[in-house]
């Protein structure tokens with residue numbers, strides 16, 4: 001029997017120590033160790049005497065009844081989960097406070113309940129009246145959702161064990177739950193882990209799908225135990241800029257589906273609206289005819305998404321120039337800048353460089369290299385790029401432009417949205433198909449830089465440049481000429 005059942009558990013990563021220390025050796029965070037009872041307080045009688053029971057082993061080819069997946073009724077949510085909720089699975093949804101997690105899940109439970117399934121919403125954070133108020137605002141007050149404001153996992157499990165098995169249970173949030181089996185305070189790693197374990201056990205036993213809401217810390221990690229991320233079947237992250245209406249649901253981990261799909265929503269006065277064509281949304285407020293913007297034809301999961309990249313290259317007043325990037329990998333930006341300097345003679349060491357992906361989207365594809373390079377050079381030489389062109393292609397360290405996957409899907413989407421030409425890797429021409437776009441293929445970055453530079457004049461001579469070459473505003477599809485607001 002253990003003499004000392006107390007230990008110090010890091011509230012960030014869950015590492016346990018037998019004495020206090022200021023810094024967690026496992027994750028490097030300071031002041032995150034808290035004293036907890038880490039044994040789980042299982043009674044000694046059970047621990048020592050319980051004999052393992054035997055169970056039947058089954059074959060892979062056996063038959064399972066019931067549709068394994070259940071559509072949520074929201075296409076964008078289904079896209080991210082990989083086609084609906086899997087029976088007996090547990091999902092963790094993380095996101096900043098106020099991003100719309102409760103709104104999303106209220107909508108999902110209501111849709112399920114309306115479709116005739118038993119759907120339960122347990123809020124540990126808000127009173128029943130508050131949840132009702134939100135449902136009323138969303139126009140969902142008449143949906144037959146079963147609602148409760150509870151935090152005890154044992155009470156929740158016994159209540160839900162009665163009657164028909166719920167198809168969907170939302171627990172908002174896992175950090176507010178607590179279980180009798182451990183003695184630590186609610187919100188501590190041990191409590192969160194034990195509560196999650198109990199709920200996961202319930203899901204596996206009954207076949208109900210459970211969604212756990214998880215808080216995130218300042219730096220975007222799901223607060224408390226990373227261990228919960230390992231325990232659940234899927235981790236979804238709900239992201240967006242507070243000031244903007246777009247919200248993006250992204251699968252970070254998914255045992256039953258892809259992890260590169262995104263679901264796009266718009267927060268309106270009547271809750272979250274699904275956006276089935278994100279390109280239109282990301283391009284709706286384009287700054288036409290300004291230098292430094294390029295449209296990237298990207299792929300998110302199985303879906304092509306067009307998005308504007310915005311660059312600003314300005315002479316620096318600092319010893320070390322600034323490089324700031326939002327929505328793209330900073331090391332990718334450094335690489336593109338280095339290639340521009342080394343192979344294309346573009347001197348950027350005396351300039352601050354800012355790069356932004358419009359609409360709060362986070363791009364992970366290297367295919368964005370070419371669009372980023374075009375936007376950067378366009379800003380440097382102060383030459384707007386053609387407004388009806390899209391860009392994609394990966395840049396190698398040698399300055400060559402390399403092909404990327406799904407060329408024809410990218411081109412089709414661009415054609416659908418009214419674009420007239422595409423700047424793409426030379427070697428991708430063969431996969432282009434017939435989308436009806438003018439193809440401008442480039443083998444090396446130097447070619448593209450020369451083309452853009454030929455259009456431009458140095459900064460400060462902007463008016464002369466405008467006079468010399470009027471921006472072809474009318475070459476742009478009418479839908480992108482929408483006014484702001």
Ligand code: TYD
Nearest residue numbers: 097098099100101102103267268269270271
């Ligand atoms: P909420 O779902 O409570 O966020 P979370 O659970 O992630 O903390 O959403 C809160 C925000 O959403 C709040 O700032 C108001 C806004 N909102 C709308 O704009 N429209 C709506 O219909 C609703 C319900 C909320």
Ligand code: MG
Nearest residue numbers: 101102125172
């Ligand atoms: Mg909430």
